[in-house]
Amino acid sequence: xxxxxxAQAIVDTVMDAAEKNNAQDVLEVTIxxxxxxxxxxxxxxFLLDVIIEGTLLENSEILIEEIPVEIKCQSCDFKGEANxxxxxxxxxxxxxxxxxxxxxxxxxxxxxxxxxxxxxxVDEDA
Amino acid sequence: MHKIADVEIQHDxxxxxxxxxxxxxxxxxxxxVFSVDVLGAIGSGKTSLIETLIDHLEHKVGVIAxxxxxxxxxxxxxxxxxxxxxxxxxxxxxxxxxxxxxxLEELPLENIxxxxxxxxxxxxxxxxxxxxxxxxxxxxxxxxxxxxxxKHPLIFQDxxxxxxxxxxxxxxxxxxxxxxVDDVKKLNxxxxxxxxxxxxxxxxxxILAAIESYMS
Numbered sequence: 001x002x003x004x005x006x007a008q009a010i011v012d013t014v015m016d017a018a019e020k021n022n023a024q025d026v027l028e029v030t031i032x033x034x035x036x037x038x039x040x041x042x043x044x045x046f047l048l049d050v051i052i053e054g055t056l057l058e059n060s061e062i063l064i065e066e067i068p069v070e071i072k073c074q075s076c077d078f079k080g081e082a083n084x085x086x087x088x089x090x091x092x093x094x095x096x097x098x099x100x101x102x103x104x105x106x107x108x109x110x111x112x113x114x115x116x117x118x119x120x121x122v123d124e125d126a
Numbered sequence: 127m128h129k130i131a132d133v134e135i136q137h138d139x140x141x142x143x144x145x146x147x148x149x150x151x152x153x154x155x156x157x158x159v160f161s162v163d164v165l166g167a168i169g170s171g172k173t174s175l176i177e178t179l180i181d182h183l184e185h186k187v188g189v190i191a192x193x194x195x196x197x198x199x200x201x202x203x204x205x206x207x208x209x210x211x212x213x214x215x216x217x218x219x220x221x222x223x224x225x226x227x228x229x230l231e232e233l234p235l236e237n238i239x240x241x242x243x244x245x246x247x248x249x250x251x252x253x254x255x256x257x258x259x260x261x262x263x264x265x266x267x268x269x270x271x272x273x274x275x276x277k278h279p280l281i282f283q284d285x286x287x288x289x290x291x292x293x294x295x296x297x298x299x300x301x302x303x304x305x306x307v308d309d310v311k312k313l314n315x316x317x318x319x320x321x322x323x324x325x326x327x328x329x330x331x332x333i334l335a336a337i338e339s340y341m342s
Contacts, residue, residue, distance in 0.1 A: 002219055002251045009139045017135050024128065036280065037140065038254050093279045093313070102283070102315060110254070113138040123129035 150258030
């Protein structure tokens with residue numbers, strides 16, 4: 001269960017960007033989570049909502065986007081989105097959609113990316 | 127007046143860990159250190175296996191002992207007269223590249239050519255965290271149940287070497303070793319799977335040979 005440490009790292013990243021941009025409030029935070037990470041988006045969101053209390057992010061909306069798995073197949077050279085199965089365990093097993101091979105290079109799907117934030121700041125031009 | 131602004135961040139926390147992992151590997155390479163990340167279930171025999179390997183390998187071994195409380199395992203390794211750094215993860219369920227970076231700073235790398243990094247007993251969380259090791263060895267045992275592999279596919283898909291331990295008690299716990307081997311092969315067709323019993327010594331020569339071949 002490493003959602004808490006990841007949540008803290010996300011908040012630190014957002015706070016850093018918010019301060020650099022002189023934000024007075026953070027309205028929205030968009031995070032991308034790869035389907036292949038061991039992070040549970042629901043748990044992550046719950047923990048984020050808890051730890052942002054009392055911070056600049058307190059009233060922000062947290063949006064989590066899931067990133068599908070992309071592969072390069074070592075057997076048939078297929079490049080693109082992988083077939084994923086394994087819903088029995090809520091885990092993703094990656095298979096090449098072309099040849100069914102499992103000898104794959106994962107090119108996407110392991111992200112925990114703080115993509116962007118929407119902030120409110122003083123309009124210096126006004 | 128206030129205005130609303132969108133700020134692009136694009137900071138991937140996983141990438142940050144992977145960058146640190148690559149740096150760890152560079153530091154080890156510069157010092158001629160080959161490292162093995164030893165992952166696996168709680169009680170599967172990771173510590174005992176590393177202890178046995180220390181006694182049988184002709185290398186200058188060092189160990190990073192990662193655990194929620196690391197002093198117990200660290201103490202076991204110290205009794206084999208090798209340099210050890212204990213890493214307490216506290217409430218965390220895995221080692222990460224940042225913790226390993228600090229452990230590397232404490233170890234006499236010039237006197238080590240094989241470094242074992244014992245991860246926290248866990249088949250889930252360590253998957254996300256590359257440490258910069260050269261080899262990922264996953265250790266499980268029959269006593270976790272013969273459905274362990276199919277329940278934790280990702281760690282086996284990422285493994286370079288898989289050890290299925292305690293096969294001497296497979297019948298007693300009603301586990302099929304063949305099923306466990308087949309399940310690993312289904313997920314990762316090219317990976318070497320070694321069935322072992324540290325108690326009887328079965329499989330030890332194969333594990334020693336596998337590590338030697340990766341090092342050469």
